[in-house]
Amino acid sequence: MTTTTTESAGPMAPIFRSMDKTIGTHWEETMTEMSRTMMVSLNARLLAQMGLSQDTTDPIAFLDSACGAGPATQELFKAVPREVLEKSEVICADGSPMMVELVERRIREEGWDGAKARVLDAMDSGLAENSLTHIVIGLGLHLIPRPDKTIKDVVRILKPGGVFGCITPHIDHIGWVADVKSAFASFPFHAPFEEKNRAQVHDVGRWYDEHWVQRYLQENGFEDVKTCLESGTVSVRDARHWLDVFGPVVALIVSSEWSSELREEHGLEELRGLIGEHLEGKVHGTESVTEENPVLTLVKKHNLINTPSNFSNATAFNENDQLFLSNLTGKVEELSESYEKAANQQDHSARSGLAIAGWKPGSDPLAQAVQWSSIDFEYANPPKKTSQQSPVFNANTSFQRWADKNNLVHDARGFATYLQEEAKALLEKNIQVKLLLETCKWRTTRVRLRVRLWSSV
Incomplete structure (x- = not known):
């Protein structure tokens, strides 16, 4: 089998290194939440497939490459005994300094003792040859501009008998595509959206095809290549949450498929607003940024002691x-x-x-x-x-x-005080109080996620 590589493989790197722009100022919370929710089962199963578990007794040299918020390392510290990890080398590496700073904070706050975070290029890490026992690339090879260079670097730095594991989206991972397509169609101006395979952002290889990946890894020197299809769902709470999860992908489409004139005329903030408006009919509950819960408003009005959770x-x-x-x-x-x-x-x-x-x-x-x-x-x-x-x-x-x-009321007068005070005010004004019950309707949307997990010895 032969593969064709190009020097200009994709413009995605700047997009995925600027989460503060594509997600917003709360990008760290979003990335950490995704690591702790939708990424848990994928990484836990991959590590198990790589032979890392409570039965691991020998120290390891582990690289979480293109680590993002560190979901693989997060699961490593759940899977492998602490006494083993204390004697091991654990490196979290990403090309984005912002991501590395986030992972450094998680290392401190979540007790990943011994782990270190470094800014490294997955295509040319600069790490020593034959130095690592385990390397993981979770949801990265479909984004990295030259995954062929990444695999060559993995082969170089992995010890003989070492284990490589990766996660890539399957070609059927298209649930979010329908949302973007319908949202773009709803814009009050023409918004280009190409009909193409969106399981990867570059044209180097077929990382969404398990048969191609198996052959490619074998041809690059890997043995005992095992593949596993994992199906699941990504729960989307509301339109704002959808934008947090898929905002970087929208930014990538706009960056690579829209003209500079159109991008200048319609910025990302405008697009986020239009997409959010469109999704309100599909995903229940667009959380208000400014409109306070009326219960909290009344609690403050009557000076009940409360503390933000x-x-x-x-x-x-x-x-x-x-x-x-x-x-x-x-x-x-x-x-x-x-x-x-x-x-x-x-x-x-x-x-x-x-x-x-x-x-x-x-x-x-x-x-x-x-x-x-x-x-x-x-x-x-x-x-x-x-x-x-x-x-x-x-x-x-x-x-x-x-x-x-989310405020906790802990006033000695009791939580019901605000109701009593409001009722008293209404009665003093001789206003007839009626309780109106309305039927609430809601809908939830689940985005189907299908991925392939590969591990190789």
């Missing part, structure tokens, strides 16, 4: 010591995934529905604490008395309608 600063302890933040967030992710599965079932109690979906806290104290915080505390009822659908209507009537603020 900061879940990124949560702390958890077991019977011995403080836990790493990743232990807590990992357990929260497990519960969230179980809730997603339960949402598609016939309604049960939260306890029954979550158990059917695989959530069984049993004697795990951390799981019990997460469940108590998410159900008993949140809904003032234990799981056996709470509907499994409670999080759905709770989110739709709060975060997906009003500004993303």
Whole structure:
């Protein structure tokens, strides 16, 4: 087999290195959330396929290349015993200094002891020959302009008998394409959108074709190449969340397929607004940036003591010591995934529905604490008395309608004070109080994600 390579393979690098422009000022939170949610299962399965698990006993030399927010390293610190990683070398590398700074912060805050973040070019890392036992490139080879150079560099720096693993989108990974196409068609001006394969952004190879990839890796010296098709869904909460997840792709299309005149006339901020307006009819609940939840407004009006919740600063302890933040967030992710599965079932109690979906806290104290915080505390009822659908209507009537603020009222007068004070004011004005109940309707959109996972020895 032969492949044709070109020197000008794609303009995507600047787009994916400027997340503050393509996503917004909250890009770090978005990338970290994606790492902790949609990227978890993909990377966990890839590492298992590469032989990295709790049974790993020998120190490793691990490179997370084109690491992004570090989802592969995140799962590595869950999969491999800490005592092994303490003796190992773990490198998180990305060509974007912004991404490297984000990963450095995660290393500090999430307890990835011993891991180091470096700015390196995946096409020419400059690392020593035969120096690494494991290399991962997660969702990168379809974006890197010259993946052929990247593979040559992997072969150079991987030790004999080392393991390489990668994740690339399958050709059927097109759920987001329909949204972009329909959004562009709704613009009040002509917005070019080429009909073409969008599983990769360059023309070097066929990284969306598992048969081609297997042959290509074998021809480049890899043995025992194994492929695995993973199917799943990416949950999109609302139009703003869709823009956070797919905003960089939209920016890439505009950068590569629109004329400079059209780009100058219609900037990314305008496009984000138009796409958001279009998606309101497809994805329920466009979160308001400024419109405050009326309950919080009334709480402030009547001077009830309240404190903004900061879940990124949560702390958890077991019977011995403080836990790493990743232990807590990992357990929260497990519960969230179980809730997603339960949402598609016939309604049960939260306890029954979550158990059917695989959530069984049993004697795990951390799981019990997460469940108590998410159900008993949140809904003032234990799981056996709470509907499994409670999080759905709770989110739709709060975060997906009003500004993303979550304040805890802890006033000695009690939370109901604001209702009592409002009722008193209305009665003093002799206004007849009526309660109007409206039927709420919502829709959710799920973007289907199909990817291929490859690992090679």
